[in-house]
Amino acid sequence: MNKLFSTVAIAAIGIAASLGTASARDQIRIVGSSTVYPFTTAVAENFGKTSGMKTPVVESTGTGGGMKLFCEGVGEKFPDATNASRAIKKSEFADCNKNGVKDIVEILVGFDGLTVAQAKAGIPLKLSRKNFFLALAKEVPGADGKLVANPYKNWSEIDPSLPNEKIEVLGPPPTSGTRDSMHELFMEAGALEIPALKELKGKDAKAFEAVWKSLREDGAYVEAGENDNVIVQKLEANPKAFGVFGYSFLEENASKLAGVPIDGVVPTFETISDGTYKPSRELYVYIKKAHVGVIPGLDKFAAEYVSDTASGEEGYLSEKGLVPLPAERHAEAAKAVLAMETINGDKLK
Amino acid sequence: MTDITISNGIPVTDYPRDALVKKRYRAERRFKFYGIAAIILTALFLSVVLLDVLFKGLPAFSEYRVDLKVTADQAALDPQNTRDPVTLLAGNYDKIIRDALAAQFPDVSTRAERRALNGLLSSGASDDFRRMISGNPSLIGQEVTVPVLLSDDADQFLKGYQTSEIVLEGTGTLSQTLNGETYSLRSTGDDFAKAFQEMQGFLFERLEKLTTESARLEKLIPGLDANAASSLQSQIDAIKAEAQTLNARITDANVAIELDEKLPSLLVNVNGGTIKASQISPSGIDGVKLITPASAEAAAPGSWSMLTLVTPESNRRVQDQAAIWLTKMKSEGLVERAFATRFFTSGDSREPELAGIRGALTGTLWTLAVTLLLCLPLGVGAAIYLEEFAPKNRVTEIIEININNLAAVPSIVFGLLGLAMFLNFFDLPRSAPLVGGLVLALLVMPTIIIASRAALRSVPPSIKEAALGVGASHQQAIFHHVLPLAMPGIMTGTIIGMAHALGETAPLLMIGMVAFIVDIPGGITDASTVLPVQIYLWSDLPEVAFQAKTAAAILVLLVFLFVMNAAAIMLRRRFERRW
Known part of the structure; x- marks a missing residue:
């Protein structure tokens, strides 16, 4: 059994040796949102191919988890950049500052439209955000304006012009950034169109928030898991159901799914880009300025991200489903990034 | 009884x-x-x-390539004629390949058309060519045939996932007249009458949907208050207007139907060219060329054909023009389907056609190696001590209970432990197989200890007693006699434990191994990922072609697991002794 001991010894020496030689990091590390992941990875791969440097490692941790890791500190132990499917919050910025991450450069990447989709075989639906809210909120204003448990079973009960079918919407679980966007872009906006709730917002903002942040739990809203492809497959199997996910999945599955017009606007590349399709969000990547020059290639990576070939109007990211910024805004954003302008904490929400 | x-x-x-x-x-x-x-x-x-x-x-194990004859042009690849490896890598291979492809279609002239044509190729199309030349620089200046990888959309089209196709041989003689840009095709047979009827069928279907919808809405009006009724009425009017225009398109059986991108595409192959119908009437079609026919002569029955791409163009990622280019190259034998060795030799990529599992496989091997090196000696050592040497008292009892409990702890807990201990306290690198291996070792250790103890216990005590009887020390009796006999059982337990570790993703999420990593890891401190994580990441990407990759990676993982479990069974069969 001497052999066994010698194996252990060799292993221990090997591990110790490899730790000793672990030198300064020469590879960019990025964490954050799974929504931005498909785009950042494409940029990372291209950067690795064209720069001759190591391809950056991109982790998919979710926006909130990414921010936490990103704000933990400065140094090669900590990630250099984080993906976010929303702007950084004031609280997160304060957390960053506390840990010494003071200068943060923001890359506005582009838009992602949040779409409601259905199988091509189903009866085409036209939705307003108000009706979306009424279909899925846990509590809705009753006849006297007081909140009651959501009574609607079929779409036609909300609005007679909608089909006489059971309400069934498949969407992301609470852990997903897409779910946050769904609440903000659909539920909150929809709730504000109802006079009784608008009044409530003026009187009791917290109670109002609770209304648009609660979804019904009686089977009308089905949590389909983090994986948007699962929703796509379920919609194909059930033409009466509707699904909520990012525009890139709708574009990729255009042969099977149709986008539901929201407030009369069909989600397309053009309507999201020019802002006529309302439920869309901005996607960001945040970079630590303190790491520029320390981690090789970080500034070049940022430059690649804002270049016309990547996030420009006909860049390769648009082929991956990203809706690019209008040309002027893109030029502006690119200029700010190339100059490494840092964000101002006072302007955050 | x-x-x-x-x-x-x-x-x-x-x-x-x-x-x-x-x-x-x-x-x-x-x-x-x-x-x-x-x-x-x-x-x-x-x-x-x-x-x-x-x-x-x-389907993910095969890929479509187009075989292009290219001249490895010295000016583009090695202008100074140095044959320097670095220069050779930086050569403009893309241009050579794109020019060769464009040479196949002399029609293609505008920039937009060139772009569309280049879009058929993968963004890594020149990789094989580059490898070929830098591996054998003497090819420069010669004409070579290069397999060029097609893009994922083109690949999906050729594999038949984008649309179904209907091919009809022409039964009449086809005459063509060219009027400006518009080609008018007339057949002496009833080919176009049939196609016309089919298109009418599609339009009728659409019309029917609209009529039932407006009828349903109209029934609702009486029960509504004035406000809602008027908003509903305007919706009904809009539907009716749409139905009316649609109706106008089809009422008269002799009026031509305009074919838009919401209807199936009708393409006519004649004299080596292709005309896309933009208008169809029972007597013939008017359309634009996608590929210019070689001659304007009439085509005899059987020498021309009609191709219907059933999925409307607006619902496809491969447009008619690209579809025709691909079909033409396929009919000429330029496009071939081959085994995708790339899937096993390259790392992850955001382009489905370039993505491979080698990175994940290597990462898995490194991770499992660390796990095995740690948990086999530690686990077996702990088992021997607990089974043979430890006194039976309160303390060892508590340890035993804890080991059994540990085997049932959810794996994510080990990930959190790994994050707190190995990353934050010991400062080990993130996403490294070293940390992954350590975490998985913690995970499978209890399994190995329990299996090893069972194996040690199953060796008859008479063997140990005989050894002790002839004067061996306790340690000698165990290591020389009991352990070798228990080894098959220990090995089986270890392999099953390792198979368990092979399938884990949850603990690896916390230590950063759920990540996009292109470079193939060269050691236990390089960033890497593992097979199940690769499966999870691919399954979440929007590109349809990644669904096939996901399933293919699952197959590889299953084969891996199957081999490991078969090894466990073999070991048991071969070496197990019964008393």
Whole structure:
């Protein structure tokens, strides 16, 4: 059994040796949102191919988890950049500052439209955000304006012009950034169109928030898991159901799914880009300025991200489903990034 | 019982307890039936899953390439004629390949058309060519045939996932007249009349949907208040207007139908060219060329054909023009389907056609190596001590209970432990197989300890006693006699534990191994990922082609698991001794 001991010894020496030689990091590390992941990875791969440097490692941790890791500190132990499917919050910025991450450069990447989709075989639906809210909120204003448990079973009960079918919407679980966007872009906006709730917002903002942040739990809203492809497959199997996910999945599955017009606007590349399709969000990547020059290639990576070939109007990211910024805004954003302008904490929400 | 029956002289069937016996037999038969039903159901589910994965995954093992004849032009690849490896890598291979492709289609002239044509190729199309030349620089200046990888959309189209195709041979003589940009095709047969009827069918279907919808809405109006009714009425009017225009398009059987991108595409192949119909009437079509026909002569029956791409163009990622280019190259034998070795030799990529599992496989091997090196000696050592040397007291009892409990702890907990201990406290690198291996070692350690103890216990005590009897020390008795006999059992337990570790993703999420990593890890501190994580990441990407990759990676993982479990069974069969 001497052999066994010698194996252990060799292993221990090997591990110790490899730790000793672990030198300064020469590879960019990025964490954050799974929504931005498909785009950042494409940029990372291209950067690795064209720069001759190591391809950056991109982790998919979710926006909130990414921010936490990103704000933990400065140094090669900590990630250099984080993906976010929303702007950084004031609280997160304060957390960053506390840990010494003071200068943060923001890359506005582009838009992602949040779409409601259905199988091509189903009866085409036209939705307003108000009706979306009424279909899925846990509590809705009753006849006297007081909140009651959501009574609607079929779409036609909300609005007679909608089909006489059971309400069934498949969407992301609470852990997903897409779910946050769904609440903000659909539920909150929809709730504000109802006079009784608008009044409530003026009187009791917290109670109002609770209304648009609660979804019904009686089977009308089905949590389909983090994986948007699962929703796509379920919609194909059930033409009466509707699904909520990012525009890139709708574009990729255009042969099977149709986008539901929201407030009369069909989600397309053009309507999201020019802002006529309302439920869309901005996607960001945040970079630590303190790491520029320390981690090789970080500034070049940022430059690649804002270049016309990547996030420009006909860049390769648009082929991956990203809706690019209008040309002027893109030029502006690119200029700010190339100059490494840092964000101002006072302007955050 | 038998005795009693006979001595009483009562026949067996009449004996009062007979009903009970029958009931017992029935119960047994029922139980057997439940057992068989359970097995059949399990087998059914399992085979459905396996067949589904197999069916989805197999296409990912092949890829479409176009064989292009190119001249390895010295000016583009090695202008200074140095044959320097670095210069050779930086050569403009893309241009050579794109020019060669454009040479196949002399029609293609505008920039937009060139772009569309280049879009057929993968963004890594020149990789194979580059490898070919830098591996053998003497090819420069010569004409070579290069397999060029097609893009994922083109690949999906050729594999038949984008649309179904209907090909009809022309039965009449086809004449063409060119008027400006518009080609007018007329057949002496009834080819176009049939196609016309088919298109009418599609439009009727659409019209019917609109009429039922407006009828349904109209029924709702009486029960509404004025406000809602008027908003609904305007919606109905819009639908009716749409229905009316649609109706106008189809009422007259002789009026031509405009073909838009929401209808199936009708393409006519004639004299080596292709015309796309933009208008169809029973007598013929008017359309634009996608590929210019070689001559304007009339085509005899059978020498021309009609191709219908059933999925409307607006719903496809491959447009008609690209579809025709691909179909033409396929009919000329330029496009070939080949085994995708790339899938096993390259790392992850955001382009489905370039993505491979080598990075994940290497990462898995490094991670499992660390796990094995750690948990085998530690686990077996702990088992030997606990089984043979440890005193039986409160402390060892508590340790034992804890080991058993540890085996049932959810794996994500080990990930959190790994994050807190190895990353934050010991400062080990993130996403590294070293940390992954350490975490998985913690995870499978209890399994190995429990299996090893069971194996040690199953060696008959007489062997140890005999060794002790001839004067061996306790340690000698264990290491020279008991352990070798217990080894097959220990190995089986270890392999099953490793197979368990192979399938884990949850603990790796916390330590950063769920990540996009292109470079293939060269050691245990390089960033890497593992097979199950790769499966999870691919399954979440929007590109349809990644679904096939996901299934293919699952197949590889299953083969891996199968080999490991088969090894465990083999070891047990070969070396296990029974007393």
